[in-house]
Amino acid sequence: MIFKACLREAEVTELLHSGRWPAAGTPELVSHVHSCRRCNDLVLVKQAIYSLRVETISAARLDSPGLLLWRAQLRRRNAAFASVGRPLAGAQIFAMITFILVAVGLVASQAKHGIQWLQWFEEAPQMRAFHLETLWSFSFMRADWNLMILIPTLGVLAILSGVVLYLASEKQ
Amino acid sequence: MTWEYVIPNVETGAPSRASELPMDNDAFAAFYKRSARSLWAYLARVSGDPALADDFMQESYVRFLCASRPDEGEVASRRYLFGIATNLLRDHWRKPASTSIEELPEELFAEKDRAMQLDSHASLGRAMARMRPRDRQLLWLAHAEDYSHREIAEITGLGEASIRLLLFRARRKMAKLLRERPAEKAKRA
Numbered sequence: 303m304i305f306k307a308c309l310r311e312a313e314v315t316e317l318l319h320s321g322r323w324p325a326a327g328t329p330e331l332v333s334h335v336h337s338c339r340r341c342n343d344l345v346l347v348k349q350a351i352y353s354l355r356v357e358t359i360s361a362a363r364l365d366s367p368g369l370l371l372w373r374a375q376l377r378r379r380n381a382a383f384a385s386v387g388r389p390l391a392g393a394q395i396f397a398m399i400t401f402i403l404v405a406v407g408l409v410a411s412q413a414k415h416g417i418q419w420l421q422w423f424e425e426a427p428q429m430r431a432f433h434l435e436t437l438w439s440f441s442f443m444r445a446d447w448n449l450m451i452l453i454p455t456l457g458v459l460a461i462l463s464g465v466v467l468y469l470a471s472e473k474q
Numbered sequence: 475m476t477w478e479y480v481i482p483n484v485e486t487g488a489p490s491r492a493s494e495l496p497m498d499n500d501a502f503a504a505f506y507k508r509s510a511r512s513l514w515a516y517l518a519r520v521s522g523d524p525a526l527a528d529d530f531m532q533e534s535y536v537r538f539l540c541a542s543r544p545d546e547g548e549v550a551s552r553r554y555l556f557g558i559a560t561n562l563l564r565d566h567w568r569k570p571a572s573t574s575i576e577e578l579p580e581e582l583f584a585e586k587d588r589a590m591q592l593d594s595h596a597s598l599g600r601a602m603a604r605m606r607p608r609d610r611q612l613l614w615l616a617h618a619e620d621y622s623h624r625e626i627a628e629i630t631g632l633g634e635a636s637i638r639l640l641l642f643r644a645r646r647k648m649a650k651l652l653r654e655r656p657a658e659k660a661k662r663a
Contacts, residue, residue: 319620340642343649348617350652354598355515355618361524362514365532367506371499373532374539381540 397464534559601651609644
């Protein structure tokens with residue numbers, strides 16, 4: 303198929319678009335359309351599709367625009383809720399992973415030393431740290447207390463890292 | 475102190491403000507009235523399925539309303555709307571077998587056009603149904619909606635130079651089908 307341009311195509315197109323064909327076409331242009339395959343195709347197809355359009359448009363059944371507005375509002379609202387919830391879910395997952403890693407690390411480190419913390423629990427009631435008077439002194443800063451400080455610290459760290467992640471993802 | 479203060483930018487009113495649409499009710503109703511029939515006709519003739527056209531028209535308007543884009547006037551909005559509809563059609567055709575729109579057999583679309591062939595311009599509809607979906611799209615946008623090659627390129631995502639050639643081929647094919655019609659009638663008589 304050869305793509306051959308016709309210099310009068312624009313003129314014919316203009317008349318077709320404005321709905322003035324063939325009334326406003328000069329006899330010379332009309333005779334050109336009869337002899338030019340390209341312009342002839344253009345007129346034939348344009349008129350056929352236009353008549354099809356007129357008929358199809360009348361068959362359209364329209365919904366209420368209010369219904370579409372309501373659906374769009376609902377979708378935008380759901381998207382907004384989802385965008386708020388996404389960083390929170392990410393932060394929760396991150397905090398959970400951090401917590402698990404810390405717990406695994408702790409168990410692994412304790413396992414190396416023969417799970418001494420079990421013994422620590424047995425000895426806990428006798429420790430000075432559980433007596434009220436020790437609250438008023440700094441004497442509790444002993445090796446026994448390492449775990450009591452370590453565990454909450456790591457817990458707080460895990461929570462804070464989740465919050466930091468939330469803030470970072472929320473900014474994006 | 476509530477959690478909204480601890481975690482910034484999360485306000486209780488945010489979702490309700492997010493549901494505010496770029497067009498108010500009256501403006502949208504007017505725009506819808508002027509554009510809906512044309513859009514439906516485009517979808518129905520290109521897809522060959524009036525029920526699908528109903529669904530896609532709704533979806534096109536909802537996506538149009540949800541999109542955050544600057545107001546560039548009615549002509550641009552209309553073009554954008556047709557672009558959404560075109561994407562929906564493309565996604566629909568791609569879905570069943572993950573094949574390209576050009577690779578789909580014409581018979582598949584001709585079959586779906588049964589409902590559309592019942593109209594008074596049945597033979598015209600049949601000729602249209604025998605075209606490839608992309609050809610139908612181009613022909614409809616160019617000759618039913620009077621879009622320029624540049625506008626069609628914007629709507630379909632094709633290159634402007636390709637549109638010129640594809641449209642030429644589609645028009646030639648359609649004209650051939652339309653010319654066959656009276657010849658077939660004469661033969662039958």
